[in-house]
Structures are given as structure tokens and as C-alpha cells.
Amino acid sequence: MLQLVIGILILSAIGALLALLLEIANFYIADYGESHILINDEKDVVVEGGNPLLFSLMGEGIYIPSACGGKGTCSLCKVKVLEGGGPVLPTETPYLDRSELEGMVRLSCQVKVRNDLKIEVPEEIFLIKEFEVETMGLSDLTPDIRELCLKILAPEEGIRFKPGQYIQLEVPKYKGTKSPEYRAYSVSSSAEDRQAIELVITRVPEGAVTTYVHEHLKKGDQLLMTGPYGDFFLRESERDILFIATGSGLAPIKSILHQMEFRKTERKATLFFGDRRRYDLYYLEELKAFEESIPGFTFVPTLSRATEEDQWEGEKGRVTDLIEKHVPENASLDVYICGSPAMVDSCEEILEKKGIAIENIYYDKFE
Template sequence: MNTIITTTVTITAITGILAFLLTLADRTINNYGEVKIIINNDKEYIVEGGSSLLSSLMEQKIFIPSACGGKGTCGYCKVKVLEGGGPVLPTETPFMTKDELENKIRLSCQCKVKQEIKIEIPEELFNVKEYEAIVESIEDMTSVIKKLRLRLKEGEEINFKPGQYIQLKAPIYKGNDEEVYRAYSIASPPYHKNYIDLIIGYVPEGKATTYVHKILKEGDKVSFNGPYGDFYFHDDNNREIVLVAVGTGMAPILSILYHMKENNINRKATLYFGAKTPEDLFLLDEIKELESILPNFRFVPCLSRITEEHNWTGEKGRVNNALEKYIIDGDNKEAYLCGNPPMIDSVTAVLKDKGIPEEIIYYDKF
């Protein structure tokens, strides 16, 4: 018995000593002091060294897209590191193309700030802000999709382009021991600057979607940052518009349509929306209203799991089948796609085959 007690005490003491030494080492060996970050050769920030570039920039209220919260699993937080970033890590290379590696692109969540570092980021990221809002409403769109309206604090506004997204923060809650950010497209019109709408589907065990669907209530406070994204509507031409979405990919497409309505953009436009059954269709009243206001807009829902009991007389199959049927050629057309990667890839292939140039097929994969 005495031997067991002695052994336990010895192991505890050794563990305590090792923990102390590790802490001491972290505070001394890894004490980089104050370090300068130089951005785009004209902005300088002094930060405490040792943290990731992503978190160091966030402390300066400069927000880089990062859907995984800085864990190196999404590949969103890319920046160009000109000097001082150290070698590229194995955790970064799976997310990089050959061209990106040659052009000094890094994952900012994996790159540590240990010395003076020079980076380049898009100027529009300086317009990204962090917002606090109140959940004004939560509506069930389907059994697995909710629509949220987030009202900004009095006097605050958000400026965004139709099609862009924000990052919503899911805080610590029972079953989730860490704060995480997840990207969601803005579904509301850009001309309403004091609130945003989000359309969020439930993903089993998803930290953010569980928070939204199981925990969040009307009247709660939430935090988000944005706007982000180079997927947005281009209104500098008169090309016919092909819109394609599945599920919650409806969100940025709605924002684009509201923008067209507000600005009297009467270009010919067709929305092909993919779902499984009629129960998966939502916001039909809003879309019907848009059809009545926009003279050249048409809505084509496509259902892939129809039975005789549904009495469905519309398009059957996936959206790419409807595109094959209705698009004769790609002459003077551009496209905006939002949905899962398989849909985006299959639809892009169809549109390219129809003759729409790849550079004017804009998409947002999620």
C-alpha cells in the first residue's frame, strides 16, 4: 500500500515539474516580444509575437475569412506572405495549388508571427467589421432549414454586395467547448443596411447549425463579422442571367433578385432551384412576388425524388437536367451558382458545354 502511495506521489510530482518546465519554456524560449506586421506596404501594426497571423490580425480588427475558426481544416484564410512567415508547413500544402505556393500564399491560421512579417491582403478586407445583433425572428422554412433575421445595434449599418457572406459566431454551449465561426450567405437585400437575413440548414452534429437550430432564440444576442466573398452580382452588362441553387444556396440568389428589383434591372433571368420533394421548396410567396415585379424573371423548381403521390407537374430530376433542356446556347449569358460541390461541378460542365465562358460562370461552393 505504501509503495502505491509513494509511486502516485512521485508521478504527480514529476508531472507537476514537467508542466512547470513547459510553461517556463513557453514564456522564455517562445517569448518573441513585440513584432511588426506590415500590410500592403502602407499599414503597420505592432502585436505580441507567438500567435498565428490569423489571430494577430483579428486582434487588430482585421478579419480574414476562416470558416473553421483557425484550425487549418477549411483553407479559407489565405494571404500572401512576402517576408517573415517561415517555411510552409505540411498542414498548409493540401489546401494550396502549385501556383499559390509559388506566389507565397499561406494559411494565416498556420503561419506564426515570430518576427517582422510583410503580407498582402485585398483592400476590401479593411472594410470587414465585427457586429453585434439581436435575433429579431426565426422562421422554419422546411423541417431542416431556418431563416434568421439579425437586427444590428441602433445606428449601425452593414454594406455588402448581393451574393456575399458573413461569418456567424457560435459560442461555447453544452456539447460545444469552443467558439467557432461559420460562413453563411446573406439572403436580404443590400439596400436594407440595418439587418441581415440568413438561411441556415441543419447539419447533424454541426457546431454552428446545432447552435442555430437547437439553442438560439428570438431576442438573443449574436456576433458576426463580414462581409466577405468575391461571389457577387455584376450589373455592368446586359447579359441574360442563369441562376442555379439548391437548398440553402437560395440565400445569395435571393439577395441578387432583391437587388435587381430595387434597381429596376430587367435583364432576362431564370432561377433553376433544385430540391428533392415539394416539402423542400420554400419562400415560394416571395419568389412569386418577384416574378410579378421583374418582367423577365422566371422560376423553375426541379424536384429529384418525386412519386405519383406528389402529383408534381413541374420539372423532374436534377437542375442540370433542366439546364440541358432549356438552355439552347450560351450566347450572351452569364451564370450565378450556389450549392454543394457536386452540383456546382455538374452544372458548370453543362453551362460550359452550352458555350458560356468559364470566367463568367460565378459560383459559391459550400
Template sequence: MLILILQTTGLTALIAGLLSLILVIAERYLADYGECKIDINGKRKEVVKGGSSLLATLNEKKIYLASACGGRGSCGFCKCLVLDGGGPLLPTEKPFLTTDEISQNIRLACQVKIKQDIKIQIPEAIFNIRKYKAVVEKIVDFTYDIKELTFRLLEPATIDFKAGQYVQLHTRSYEKIKNPVSRAYSISSNPSQSNLLQLIIRRVPEGICTTWVHDYLKEGEEIEFTGPFGDFYIRETEADMLFIAGGSGKAPIKSMLEWLAENKSQRRMVYFFGARAVQDLYLTEYFHDFEKKLADFNYVPVLSQPLENDKWEGRTGYITQYLTEFVRDCANTEAYLCGSPAMINAMVKGLKECGIKDEKIYYDSF
């Protein structure tokens, strides 16, 4: 009896599996959705061949939504407002969307298949996002685990971005890494140098992209990246500016300060850089030089765990204990943060205790 049940169950599973396979093959090779129209923001219309995902189809039209998983439905970054024609919400999308997002018809572009005309809405800034080819011009070791990469752009030959924004760097295959990945890194160069792009990348244990950058990528190689992305940029006000960064979080702040110096900003600024020990500091003289280039700027490195032979005479402890020295008017102070999630969490708490409001604290949450 047991054998009969097992045989029947096994047979049922086999038939179900075969049917699924047939459906997948039929969907891929036989389903013909013909030409479909994508209406973007009610302004731009694209005629495309139906059958592919919205994300892949937009990519073909050189419209790039953020994605870290290559459209496999596992990162949840490619969110997009679908006004009409997106079909039903799929179970694969639900874990990545909040109830509010679902009620607003936000979808994952990689999971929405184009089978009919579709209306979508995306931020205008996305039209500025391009896929770039570049050559690695220079690789510099800043510390034992941080490198600076300089890329010379090939195609397109220039990039238009705001200081503070980021790009997604695409890896190539290496050793066991068969599927290339994309990872987000803040741009560290000045937007006015539009024919080159710099990144500051810290090695992450187990990191597929950072291992590639640190151990495999060489000067002279061609690479690809997509961008620019992000809402982390300088607000054009007269408010005092507080910059706080740790580790490779120096990248967007470098870009911002270079831009501010070039544009002769008169704003009052201080930059706290947090590190553990002297071995984690880099570009120290470079940032002290901004004290001469900018009207009112101070660079303040703070070490949390200096080593005995560091002979460190600067500030020690945590950045939060020094914030009140700088903040003279919390209603007129903006804070720009870049670092690990734990650092951001600690700094946001410290800034709020100083009286700086949430809406004046800016950071990228990746």
C-alpha cells in the same frame, strides 16, 4: 537487456518531452519580440507587439481574414501573401498550399508568428470586413430542416455588402461544445437594408453550428458574425442571367433578386430551384412574385423525386434537362449557382454542354 533498452528509450522520450515543454513555456513567457511593424499593401502601417500569430494580430487591429478553425492551423482558409519578414514556411502550412502558392510566398496567417517587421499584401475588400454584434430578431421555419434567421445589427449598426456575399457566424458554447466555431453562410437579405441581415440555414447532420442554430438559438439572443466575404456577386453587364440553386442555396439568389428588383433591372432572367419533393420547397409564392416585379423573369422549381401525394404538376427530373429552353445566346449568358458541391458539379457540366463558358459561371466553392 530489453528492460535496459526500454528504460533508456523511455528516459530519452521523457527528457525530450520536458525540453519541448520548457521551450514552449520559454517562448510564451520569456521571448520578447518588442514592437514590430506590419506593412499592409504598402499603404497602411500598424505597430504591434510581437509574439502572436499574424492572424490574431490582424484581428486585434480589426482586419479579419477568413478562418473556420479559430487559428488552429486546420482549415487553411487564412491565406495571405507575405512579402517579407514571415520567417520560414512551417510543415504545418505545407499541406494547405499548392506549389504555386508556396513559390508566390502565400502563407497561412495563423501559422506565421510576428517576430520582426513584416510586409503583407491582402485584397482591399478585406478592409471592409468587420466583426458585428447583432440580436436575433426573428426565426422562421421554412421547411422541416431549413430556417431563416433575421438579425438586427447592434455594433456596428450597419453593414455594406454586395448581394451574393457571405458572413461567418460564430457559435457560443452549448452542451458538449466547449470551443465556439465559425461557419460560412450566404446572406439572403437585400444589401439596401443595411441595418439587418438575414441567413437561410439548413440543418446538417453532425453540424456543430447548424445544430446550435436549429436547437439552441432563440429570438432575442445576441450573436456575433464577421463579414462580408466572397467574390460571388452580380456582374454588372447586360447579359442574360441564369440562377440555379438547391436547398439553402436559395439565400444569395434571394438577396440578388431583391437587389435587382429594387434597381429595376431590365435583364432577362430565369431561376431554376431544384428540390426532391414538395416538402423541400419554400418561398415559392415569394419568388413567383418577382415575375411581376422584374421586366423579364421566370421562377422554375424542378422536383427530382416528387412523392405520390405531392400532386406536383410542375417540372420533374433534373434542372440540366431544361437549360436549353432558356439559353438563347450562350456567349451572352451568365450563370449564378448556389448549392451543394455535387449539385454545383452537375450544373457546371450541364451548363458547359449548353455552351456556357467557365468564366461566365459563378459560384462559391464552400
């Protein structure tokens, strides 16, 4: 038995070594030359072979959504590869369901351009642009969350986005990284201002981009970003609205509230905004002020670990407790949830049990 286990271990080690050698050889020796990528049967771009499809397209000014910087963990970079993509990799299969596999959907960060490709992308991808921005302001909203104001330097006409959408911010290479890195951040400010945007960024320990923003970025620094991306935006309907946010998940919802204020929307809307302690909550005055400027809006903050020190007289418990307590069974609601994947999943589960129609629940998971 022991000999069998040792044999398997040796074989696995040899396999891993061969795979590593192949990758190294691929990197140093392989020369794929130029490849053509035919997009949507009409646009033909010529790229240097050997790079991931995601980055080859980016080099041509075609920005596919991606939140993880091409690490194969966010699954946002899906495109249809109709010809030339090679076999689906084990790194892709966990993120592709059966209908996507049958429909030739691939993770563009995992498909290497080794020959000519034929691909299909949604037309709105061509509206995504690159922007040069300047850091106008940085302020700490909580011990972990920093507000970042960015002025658009170019293109001159600024940015047009739907409130709730996100951009991808690139930070340069620094001590903690091997190359420039980019990540997704939802715009928290009003879409009426096309010359500047605000982001709220939670520090992630050892996180490439958040460490840069929290520890190295200075006023006046210039950065690149692309956008807008995403389908987390307000849908027109007659139903009441429930917004649910924790941490920096408030960002896209705040932008939607600015839109409702601007349009004087009369739909009944409630925001559950939760965190642990009083010092974790932010923008409380601005959110309270929306109750005056948006007819029908109610703001309900909640703390899950309030102590006497917090002198908190508001709701106590998690946002999920607020759903249990305040959302009636079978309510006719559009629900917009934003925050950590665990929080979004828990809310969705409780809402479904309460009979809220799943097709009326929209969310952005921040990881």
C-alpha cells in the same frame, strides 16, 4: 519483410510522438513575446506572438475571410506573407497552386506569428467590420433549414454589403464546442435594409454553428458577426442571366433578386431552384412573386425525388437535368451557381460542355 514494416511503423510512431511533444512544449513553454506585423507597407500592428496570423489580425480588427473557423479546410484565408512566415506547411500545400506558392501566398490560419512579419492583403479587407446583432426572429423554412433574422445593434449606421456577399457569424461556446465558433453565411435579404439581415441556415449533423442555431439560439439573444465578404455578386453585362441553387444556396441569389427588383433590371433572368421533395423547397411564393416585379424573370423549381404525396406538377429531376433540357448550346449567359461543392462542380461541367464561357460562370460553394 514483416520486420521492415514493423520498423517503419515504430519510426512513424516515434515521429508522431515527437511532433506532439513539440506542439505541447510550444504551447506551454514557448514565449515569443511581441511581434510586429507590417501590412501593405504602411500599417504596423503589434501582437502577442504564438498565435495563428488569422487570429492575430482578427484581434486587431482586421478580418480575413474564413469559413471553416481556422481549421485549414476552406482555403478562404489566403494572404501574401512576404517575410517571416517560415516554410509552407503540408496542411497548406493542397490549397495553393504553383503561382500562389511563387507569389508567397499562405493560409493565414496555418501561419503562426513567431517573429516579425511583412504581409500584403487586398485593400477591401479594411472595410470589413465587426457587428453586434440581436436575434429578431427564427423560423423553420423546411425540416432542415432555418431562417434567422438579425437586427444590427452596433455600429449604429448598420451594414453595407453587395447582394450575394456573406457574413461570418460567431456563436458562443456551448456544450458541443470548446470555444466560440464562427462560420460563413450568405445574406438572403435586401441590401437596401441596412439595420437588419436575414440568413438561411441548413442544419449539418454534429455541426458546431448550425447545431447552435437550430437547437440553442433564442429570440433576443445577442451575437457577433463580421463582414461583408466575398465576390459572389451580380456583374454588369448585356448577357442573359441563369441562377442555379439548391438548399440554402438560394440565400445569396435571393438577395440579388431583391436588388434586381429594386433597380427594375430588365435583363432576362432564369432561376433553377431544386431539391428532393416538396417539403425541401421554401420561399416558393416570394420567388414566384419576383416574376411580377422583375421584368424578364422566370422561376423554375424542380424536384429530384417527387412522389405522389408531393402532388407536384412542376419540373422533375436535378438542376443539372434542367441545364441539359433548357440551356441552348453556346448561349451567351452569365451563370451564378450556389450550393454544395458537388452540385456546383456538376453544373459547371455540363455548362462548359454546352459551350458556356467559363469566365462568365460565378459560384459560391457552401462547405
